[in-house]
Amino acid sequence: MRSRVWGGTAAVVLGGLLAAGCGGGGNGAADESAGRAVSGDHPVSVTDCMGAKTTFSAAPEKIVTSNASSLELLLRLGAGDQVIGTGFPPGKGTLPGALDTEAQKVKVLSKSVIPKEKLLGSGADLYIDTFANMKMGGGMGDAPTEKEFKAAGIKHVYLKSTACAARSKSPMTDLSAVEADITSLGQVTGTSAKAKELVAGMREKTDAVQKAVGGMAKSARPTYFFFDYDAGTKQPTVVCNRQVANAVITLAGARNVFAGCDGDYKQVGWEDVAAKNPDWIQLGVRDRGSAAANKKAFDEAEKWLRSNAATKGLTAVKKGRFLRIGSEQTTIAGVENADTVEEIAKKLHPDKVG
Known part of the structure; x- marks a missing residue:
């Protein structure tokens, strides 16, 4: 079962001051090899879900990340x-190329949620959470309060595209919130030039797909179900309209069959999935660290759908309309969200997206 905790307390999150997707930090020279802005970016203020500001007078020097997704962005x-x-370190081989080598050098403070005392005593000046209020489990105590973070000299921020998603006033149908997180992280860490480059690369891919399928009528778009295999099969956990995956699916020219539920995730019954009878099913599994291990996991997910009484009669199952695309690049905010949009669109609309 995937470890995933959210909702609850409004906290400081990245991405408040800039328009979504706009590049920042054009005021100073930049180190092209690292994308780091040398001057002109600070002070920088970012906001929380309620609009409260946190200001950085200089780039943080000692950052702790809650999990692999925020680490990957950095x-x-x-x-x-x-x-x-x-915390929640990326498994060896789960990040591409040089990123994997870099990631394996980062000190692991916990293989799951970082214990409160270890986090507060880490010496960090910034802690980045990917999700909203994370409760410490396994006898590790409660999450630090904002007062405790302040006393330890740690600024505490969240990725807005995930932390604020559930309370968003409207469905997530594009990647602007993800782009805003990248832009704001770039400002905070002094890497605005690289952030602008990353966002531009994402936009290039999604704009090309939109040019091909963006004008399709809703009725002409195939229906799509993200099968979260690692969340457990007893009761399916589905992605709702505030989740990043809803934006990915929509941009790719499909219809998320559970786009009608407001929020990020929801548990439903298999009878609910059967009633939707999706045209396509994505076998969402976590990266196991190797092509062989991933294939085995995808095979297991497909076998389960083909053998389960509630799903074996679905249109997508009978016609073998499966997409083998990992969970992380679909449901977790990151640069690869744009790659997933492209991959899904090519599979569903091969006549339109080359």
Whole structure:
């Protein structure tokens, strides 16, 4: 079962001051090798879900990340040398190329949620959470309060595209919130030039797909179900309209069959999935670290759908309309969301997207 905790308390989150997707930090020279802005970016203010500000007078020097997703974003920005530890570390081989090598050098403070005392005593000046209020389990105590973070000299921020998603006033149908997170992280860490480059690369891919399928009528778009295999098969956990995956699916020219539920995730019954009878099913599994291990996991997910009484009669199952695309790049905010949009669109609309 995937470890995933959210909702609850409004906290400081990245991405408040800039328009979504706009590049920042054009005021100073930049180190092209790392994308780091040399001057002109600070002070920088970012906001929480309610609009409260947190200001950085300089780039943080000692960052701790809650999990692999926020760590990956920092590595892609060229801010890896500012990271001193992480929780939920990425498995060996789960990040591409040089990113994997860099990630394996980061100190692991916990293989799950970082214990409160270890986090507060880490020496960090910034802690980045991917999700909203994370409760410490396994006898590790409660999550630090904002007062405790302040006393330890740690600024506490969240990725807005995930932390604020459930309370968003409207469905997530594009990647602007993800782009805003990248832009704001770039400002905070002094890597605005690289952030702008990453966002531009994402936009290039999604704009091309939109040019091909964006004008399709809703009725002409195939229906799509994200099968979260690792969340458990007894009761399916589905992605709702505030989740990043809903944006990915929509941009790719499909209809998320559970786009009618407001929020990020929801547990339903298999009878609910059967009633939707999706045209396509994505076999969402976590990256196991190797092609062989991933294939085995995808095979298991497909076998389960083909053998389960509630799903074996679904249109997508009978016609073998499965997409083998990992969970992380679909449901977790990151640069690869744009790659997933492209991959899904090519599979569903091969006549339109080359």
